[in-house]
Amino acid sequence: MNKIKQHIYKAMFWLLPWLCAVPLASCSFDDDIDTGGDNAPATLQLSITAREEGDLNTRVGTEVGQDNEYMHNLLVLFIQNGKVVKKFLPDLRYDEAAKVGNLKTWESEKFTLAPGTYTVYAFANIDSYFSTAWSSLTGLGENASIPNDVNIDNIVLEDNPASKLDFVTYFIPMSAKEDVTVTSDTRKVSIGLDRLVSKIRMSITGKPDTKVTALSFGGYADKITLFSDKTLEGETYTTTKTITVSGDGTLKADVSGTTGTLAIPDFYVNSSPDGHPFTVNIKTVETTGIIHDATAVTQRNVLPRNSIFPLTLQLNDYGLDLEAQCWVSPIGSLPVEVTVGFTPDTYEITVPEGCQFAFTVKGININGGNTSYITNLTGTWNMPDGVSGIAFDGATTGVTTVKGHVTASVGKTVNLSLLVTWQDNGATYNRTYTVKLTTADLTNYPFYSKQTRTPEFGLDYLRHEMLNMFIK
Known part of the structure; x- marks a missing residue:
């Protein structure tokens, strides 16, 4: 009986591979399955x-x-x-x-x-x-x-x-x-x-203890396509981000004590296509109490998605190079120029009652340096509403010289607003200055007997005096 079993086992051992090859057989080996190629x-x-x-x-x-x-x-x-x-x-x-x-x-x-x-x-x-x-x-x-x-x-x-x-x-x-x-x-x-946005990483450098009271970044697109290969339609570029300034907004002095810095927390704006530069507006107050309101336009004109734009604002001393002239007309005489009074280191001009004046923006002095590379310099003057006794004569927008007259009595003070625009190395800058104009007693101003003709005004006057007035 044992011999019979041994013969059966041997037969099954040799037949098993052939039985598994039959299509209806239930035998399978996963590792050997043909996956069908590609x-x-x-x-x-x-x-x-x-x-x-x-x-x-x-x-x-x-x-x-x-x-x-x-x-x-x-x-x-x-x-x-x-x-x-x-x-x-x-x-x-x-x-x-x-x-x-x-x-x-x-x-x-x-x-x-x-x-x-x-x-x-x-x-x-x-x-x-x-x-x-x-x-x-x-x-x-x-x-x-x-x-x-x-x-x-x-x-x-x-x-x-x-x-x-x-x-x-x-x-x-x-x-x-x-x-x-x-x-x-x-x-x-x-x-x-x-x-789909760009991150702006902004820092500010300038005089130590200068305080930033307002800051904004604008000029980017108001919408975003899901994909960069698509073109925006109907977008505008007037969107502005008002930036929250960290701490008290004061520029802290570095180890040298000559430069102040302020880091602005990163913020995000919509990514924007090529061809649209961005505008930064900043308002600061110096320790002297002088307020500056400045605008600058970036050279960069595209903000790719998923990008970081490091931007440093350098608060330079933009001194105003201003020329002031003044004429009075005593009874029986032609108008003659008189010396213009001013307070050093500020934009305060004192003129005699009843005079004519001309103020000319000659240039911008950056940190006391040369301004020969400044181009497209223009000024726009504004008089506060409701002012009487002082008036502009002629154009006041986009000019370098503004003219006017004073009929006010002694002691009249008016804060004139002067927006100066210029270009430097392709970038456009704007800065607003306040020129304080005060009237004084006519008898405090001398008249001159020596006269020289000036074709521009058709008046006789002795000479003119130029005042270079810079922020110190």
Whole structure:
């Protein structure tokens, strides 16, 4: 009997390979299955990462993002032939990093995908608060066709999206679009997200103890396309960001004691296309009580998405080089010029009652230096409303010389506003000065018997006196 069993076992050992080759046999070995070559579905994993920001100075390449600058929510669509082949809308409500916008990378579970080319759209931190089209995207289901009224490529975030960031509920919008080719050997697809805003990193240098009382950055686009290869339409470039100044706004002296600095917390503005420079307005008060209101326009005229723009504001001493002339007409005499009185180191001019005057902007003296490179210098003068006894004669806008007359009695004081505009190395600057004009007793001013003809005014006068008046 044992011999019979041994013969049966030997027969089965030799027949087993042949039985497994029969089509209906139930034997299988997973490691030996023919996958069908390049047409077999790929088993892969998706990785989404928020890219690091690029410094526009390009000297340091990219920079690691700060807290709250990463992912809070996420949507990914694999599109092929107008259909959603695969969709990822992960529930990140309970992810501790995502709650505060700090999720740097998200990875999916493994999934299968047929070989082919797909357009992958990825979005983070976008909801209906930024775009009413958002629900049209999140509502798409797998194997569904993209509706005719949903054009993903042309979606625009309207109404100054950068102004909506609060880093509690609303975080920096991000997007990516990439054509991906999947083969049976593909094991991972990695997509990098770009932030749709630019970060402005501003610092201020100038006299120690100067206090910044107001600051703004403007001139960027009021809307953003989801993708950089799309052109904005109907946008405006009048959007302005009012900046909160840290601390008390005072420029703190460095170790030398000669230069003050103030760092402004990073802030975000909408990315903007080429061709639109940006305007910075600043108002400061010096320890002497002198108030300055200055404007400058940047040479940079584009803010790419996912970028950092380092910007230093140098509060130079922009001294006003001002020439003042004055004439009086004593009874029986032609008008003669008299010496103009002034208070040193301030823009205070004293003229006699009943005189004619002419003030000329000769230049801007930067930190006491040469102004020969200053171009397109003009001035615009303004008289306060309701002033009587002092008036301008002729043009007051876009001029270098303004003329006027005084009929007021002794002791009249008027604060004239002078906006001076100039260009320096292609950049445009504006600064507002206050010129305090005061009338004094005519008998305090001498008359001259020696006269010289001046063709411009048709008057006889002895000479003129130029006053170079700078902020000290």
